[in-house]
Amino acid sequence: MRxxxxxxxxxxxxxxxxxxxxxxxxxxxxxTVIEEGGALEVDIIPNRADCWSIRGIAREVSALAKxxxxxxxxxxxxxxxxxxxVVKVEVRDKKLCPRYMARVxxxxxxxxxxxxxxxxxxxxxxRSINNVVxxxxxxxxxxxxxMHAFDAGLISQGTIVVRRAEAGEKVKALDENEYELGNEMLxxxxxxxxxxxxxVMGLANSEVRSDTSTVILESAFxxxxxxxxxxxxxxxxxxxxxxxERGVDWVAVEEALDRGAALIAELAGxxxxxxxxxxxxxxxxxxxxxxxxxxxxxxxxxxxxPAEMTGILKRLGFGIKGSKISIPLYRAADIEREIDLIEExxxxxxxxxxxxxxxNTSFAGKKVDVLDLFHEQVKTILTGCGLTEVQTDSMVGxxxxxxxxxxxxxxxxxxxxxxxxxxxxRTMLAPSLLKVIQHNRNRQIEDVFIFELGKAYHPDKxxxxxxxxxxxxxxxxxxxxxxxxxxxDYSYLKGVLENLLARFGLKNVQFEPAEDxxxxxxxxxxxxxxxxxxxxxxxxxxxxxxEKTVCLFELDLDALFAMTRGKSKxxxxxxxxxxxxxxxxxxxxxxxYQMIVDLIKKTxxxxxxxxxxxxxxKDSQAYRIVFRxxxxxxxxLVVNEKHQQIxxxxxxKLQVRIRR
Amino acid sequence: MEEQVNQIxxxxxxxxxxxADLHQLEDARVKYLGKKSEFTGLLRSLGSLSPEKRPVMGxxxxxxxxxxxxxxxxxxxxLMNADQQQKIEAAKLDVSLPxxxxxxxxxxxxxxxxxxxxxxxxRLGYEVAEGPEIELDYYNFDGLNIPxxxxxRDAFSTLFIDEHLLLRTHTSxxxxxxxxxxxxxxxxxxxxxxxxRDTPDASHSPVFQQLEGFLVxxxxxxGDLKGTLTEFTQQMFGRDRKVRFRPSFFPFTEPSAxxxxxxxxxxxxGCRLCKGSGWIEILGSGMIDPNVFKAVGYDPxxxxxxxxxxxxxxxxxxxxxxxxxxxxxxxxxxxxEQF
Numbered sequence: 001m002r003x004x005x006x007x008x009x010x011x012x013x014x015x016x017x018x019x020x021x022x023x024x025x026x027x028x029x030x031x032t033v034i035e036e037g038g039a040l041e042v043d044i045i046p047n048r049a050d051c052w053s054i055r056g057i058a059r060e061v062s063a064l065a066k067x068x069x070x071x072x073x074x075x076x077x078x079x080x081x082x083x084x085x086v087v088k089v090e091v092r093d094k095k096l097c098p099r100y101m102a103r104v105x106x107x108x109x110x111x112x113x114x115x116x117x118x119x120x121x122x123x124x125x126x127r128s129i130n131n132v133v134x135x136x137x138x139x140x141x142x143x144x145x146x147m148h149a150f151d152a153g154l155i156s157q158g159t160i161v162v163r164r165a166e167a168g169e170k171v172k173a174l175d176e177n178e179y180e181l182g183n184e185m186l187x188x189x190x191x192x193x194x195x196x197x198x199x200v201m202g203l204a205n206s207e208v209r210s211d212t213s214t215v216i217l218e219s220a221f222x223x224x225x226x227x228x229x230x231x232x233x234x235x236x237x238x239x240x241x242x243x244x245e246r247g248v249d250w251v252a253v254e255e256a257l258d259r260g261a262a263l264i265a266e267l268a269g270x271x272x273x274x275x276x277x278x279x280x281x282x283x284x285x286x287x288x289x290x291x292x293x294x295x296x297x298x299x300x301x302x303x304x305x306p307a308e309m310t311g312i313l314k315r316l317g318f319g320i321k322g323s324k325i326s327i328p329l330y331r332a333a334d335i336e337r338e339i340d341l342i343e344e345x346x347x348x349x350x351x352x353x354x355x356x357x358x359x360n361t362s363f364a365g366k367k368v369d370v371l372d373l374f375h376e377q378v379k380t381i382l383t384g385c386g387l388t389e390v391q392t393d394s395m396v397g398x399x400x401x402x403x404x405x406x407x408x409x410x411x412x413x414x415x416x417x418x419x420x421x422x423x424x425x426r427t428m429l430a431p432s433l434l435k436v437i438q439h440n441r442n443r444q445i446e447d448v449f450i451f452e453l454g455k456a457y458h459p460d461k462x463x464x465x466x467x468x469x470x471x472x473x474x475x476x477x478x479x480x481x482x483x484x485x486x487x488x489d490y491s492y493l494k495g496v497l498e499n500l501l502a503r504f505g506l507k508n509v510q511f512e513p514a515e516d517x518x519x520x521x522x523x524x525x526x527x528x529x530x531x532x533x534x535x536x537x538x539x540x541x542x543x544x545x546x547e548k549t550v551c552l553f554e555l556d557l558d559a560l561f562a563m564t565r566g567k568s569k570x571x572x573x574x575x576x577x578x579x580x581x582x583x584x585x586x587x588x589x590x591x592x593y594q595m596i597v598d599l600i601k602k603t604x605x606x607x608x609x610x611x612x613x614x615x616x617x618k619d620s621q622a623y624r625i626v627f628r629x630x631x632x633x634x635x636x637l638v639v640n641e642k643h644q645q646i647x648x649x650x651x652x653k654l655q656v657r658i659r660r
Numbered sequence: 661m662e663e664q665v666n667q668i669x670x671x672x673x674x675x676x677x678x679x680a681d682l683h684q685l686e687d688a689r690v691k692y693l694g695k696k697s698e699f700t701g702l703l704r705s706l707g708s709l710s711p712e713k714r715p716v717m718g719x720x721x722x723x724x725x726x727x728x729x730x731x732x733x734x735x736x737x738x739l740m741n742a743d744q745q746q747k748i749e750a751a752k753l754d755v756s757l758p759x760x761x762x763x764x765x766x767x768x769x770x771x772x773x774x775x776x777x778x779x780x781x782x783r784l785g786y787e788v789a790e791g792p793e794i795e796l797d798y799y800n801f802d803g804l805n806i807p808x809x810x811x812x813r814d815a816f817s818t819l820f821i822d823e824h825l826l827l828r829t830h831t832s833x834x835x836x837x838x839x840x841x842x843x844x845x846x847x848x849x850x851x852x853x854x855x856x857r858d859t860p861d862a863s864h865s866p867v868f869q870q871l872e873g874f875l876v877x878x879x880x881x882x883g884d885l886k887g888t889l890t891e892f893t894q895q896m897f898g899r900d901r902k903v904r905f906r907p908s909f910f911p912f913t914e915p916s917a918x919x920x921x922x923x924x925x926x927x928x929x930g931c932r933l934c935k936g937s938g939w940i941e942i943l944g945s946g947m948i949d950p951n952v953f954k955a956v957g958y959d960p961x962x963x964x965x966x967x968x969x970x971x972x973x974x975x976x977x978x979x980x981x982x983x984x985x986x987x988x989x990x991x992x993x994x995x996x997e998q999f
Contacts, residue, residue, distance in 0.1 A: 302882070
């Protein structure tokens with residue numbers, strides 16, 4: 001909010017320079033900067049409804065700078081004729097309108113405002129309209145009380161009805177736009193038609209015109225929630241609605257009415273009729289809260305003297321009777337408990353004067369988050385394997401999913417997305433990684449080795465399921481030097497994955513042939529219960545405009561986490577030597593490496609410590625089998641017998657020809 | 661015979677010293693000292709000499725043999741050194757050529773900064789906890805003292821899934837979820853993604869990351885909040901940074917404080933980064949509001965605590981001078997490889 005320093009000076013007698021003033025307000029809780037043209041720009045935090053006016057800021061300055069407030073002067077002269085003879089007010093919904101006040105000013109002459117008023121409004125960025133409307137805006141800015149002036153001649157039967165709108169009722173507001181109202185919204189009406197959207201904006205049908213001679217001046221107190229709903233639903237914000245939805249001052253409703261009426265009469269030359277209409281649902285009295293000085297110091301960790309506490313509250317306008325603190329009505333919107341008073345004391349006393357300490361607390365029951373630790377380990381291992389971590393948006397568009405062959409209907413949908421490209425929650429991470437490869441490729445970066453550890457989201461009954469997923473995508477050369485020519489393919493990424501699994505003690509995860517729309521048939525493996533690994537399907541690659549081989553995996557990380565628990569165990573180191581034997585064979589295409597290894601292990605039993613493929617050319621393969629007995633040194637006799645059993649088994653069960 | 665010995669000596673010494681490599685040297689050894697050599701022949705023929713001459717000649721031959729063996733060893737050393745030298749010469753390479761091996765990957769800058777922030781609190785005794793990103797409105801708002809239709813809900817431009825489900829606008833719901841399940845003492849940090857319906861620009865991203873933290877026990881004070889967050893800020897930004905606490909408003913804390921750190925660019929003098937104020941806002945914090953405690957069944961007279969939240973992108977941007985938040989989710993490798 002813009003606060004002209006000269007205007008502020010009319011309301012509070014301070015000696016501080018603008019710089020000191022802005023520092024004082026900032027450290028008191030209202031961030032303030034100095035603007036050009038002798039004004040401050042004050043950032044009003046949402047709970048400080050009372051600060052949405054020059055007087056509100058003046059009160060803050062008074063409390064923070066210990067400067068006296070200047071009382072407002074107003075000389076209201078009433079005519080003999082009674083206001084009640086001109087206007088009747090009927091409030092039909094006292095919950096949404098707890099107080100409605102009005103005065104009538106007759107025989108006025110609409111004219112431009114005097115220069116002092118014009119300049120005043122200009123200094124806060126409001127355009128001058130005429131000597132009546134300007135007065136309402138003057139009160140709005142100075143006291144924070146929104147007011148409205150109706151042309152009495154346009155109010156049918158001189159009767160104002162405060163009622164809920166009828167559903168579908170259409171009105172044309174002062175901003176020239178038409179609005180369709182709902183029956184939860186409050187309107188000011190006459191017996192025939194609405195004349196204002198209560199607390200938000202007046203309507204064109206009753207505004208003050210150049211020939212207006214009698215005005216009805218409205219000053220009211222509307223329900224905060226109702227005004228907020230109306231303004232949100234109509235997408236219509238005004239200087240009035242902003243203040244009503246935060247809460248206005250019960251007392252200032254009347255003060256603004258009296259000062260406004262007197263000023264209109266002064267500037268437009270009319271008479272204020274006798275009496276004021278005041279329809280209210282009971283009277284509001286300041287709430288009283290008990291303050292325990294020891295509680296203040298206990299919570300703040302400070303040693304503020306009780307007299308200093310009451311001094312601060314007094315400067316803020318609170319009433320004090322021993323430990324009973326009465327809250328001025330202009331603070332009713334944000335102060336209702338002892339804790340709120342503690343905050344007031346702390347901020348005016350100065351946060352900087354409270355000593356910084358370290359908490360004295362026990363660490364009983366605290367534990368390490370093993371999942372978080374696991375995630376960090378996974379990330380570290382993959383970076384060691386040459387993959388760079390990326391983080392992509394969790395919100396995607398239907399096109400992103402469709403490109404990867406996924407169904408947008410399977411995704412959690414955002415009801416009010418900003419753009420369609422961010423209207424769904426991703427169900428898989430791989431499509432986002434492909435986008436990253438494409439982004440980099442378009443910038444001449446050909447070697448992309450990336451992974452993301454993040455969440456995928458799936459609709460579920462009460463609350464969508466969020467699953468931790470690990471996805472990787474690689475393309476190009478992984479090497480430091482371009483002298484190394486190898487390009488990443490299926491087996492390269494499988495190696496990365498094997499390293500990761502081995503690090504968590506998972507040595508026997510099986511890679512079985514699988515099919516999936518994202519991957520190229522014949523170059524895709526499924527890891528049971530974990531996910532898929534494979535080369536990108538050429539059709540999908542085309543969607544992303546990728547020519548080079550791209551290899552991907554996507555794993556259910558929650559499942560992997562569960563599998564890794566308790567996997568690492570200590571075994572004593574072997575005491576006896578191992579013996580190894582090699583087998584060379586011609587392997588037909590239908591027989592997989594896994595089948596051969598499984599058969600060797602099964603046939604060899606516990607004596608086989610390790611089997612590995614060490615040579616491979618066309619269909620010729622050579623395996624080395626390492627035998628070891630943990631209890632004794634193996635003899636050739638035993639090893640040869642086992643080895644012969646293995647050779648026979650391979651020949652008879654796999655139709656593989658052994659090379660001899 | 662004496663003459664013969666001398667002659668052999670002369671020839672042998674010549675052959676040894678002129679051997680160009682180890683092979684020639686070996687040939688020379690076989691020729692002059694081998695079993696079939698003249699020299700060995702001479703030794704054998706000693707028996708035919710008179711008893712007086714025998715010891716004299718024997719001594720001479722032995723002396724000569726030692727001399728020759730000595731010469732052989734010397735020459736061998738010389739030749740071996742030369743041979744090694746030659747191999748070394750041949751093996752010379754351009755030591756500036758690129759190395760072999762796989763290029764290491766990196767952690768995302770936000771992961772690095774999140775880790776750093778998290779670790780500071782873990783060292784102070786905090787635990788890590790997490791909660792859902794697609795959250796019930798109760799945990800995102802009501803449980804945090806933000807009632808329905810309250811103007812303060814507008815401050816969080818929210819993305820909704822349906823009437824009661826939304827993308828959490830902050831990590832604070834984790835406070836409520838943890839407190840519902842457990843009793844104090846609690847010291848928790850909660851990292852995670854949050855969402856706002858903000859149009860993307862250099863400083864706004866609809867998705868970003870926060871680290872939330874809170875500590876609850878008997879007798880926790882605002883002074884403890886100051887001490888803890890001063891410690892954090894100085895570990896994160898440097899011991900020479902000044903820290904200030906400025907009154908502010910959050911619905912779920914009372915009193916509330918923004919934490920500012922003295923500007924790292926101008927050292928507090930005032931510049932473009934700190935908009936002339938000399939201070940940069942890095943954290944929101946406050947004493948947990950009694951209404952939040954009541955909602956989870958804690959007695960606010962018995963327990964007190966503080967909570968805080970920070971944006972991870974913002975901290976990384978400040979530490980490294982990054983000028984566009986969108987870079988973090990674009991994943992251009994030329995950006996990621998800078999950290």
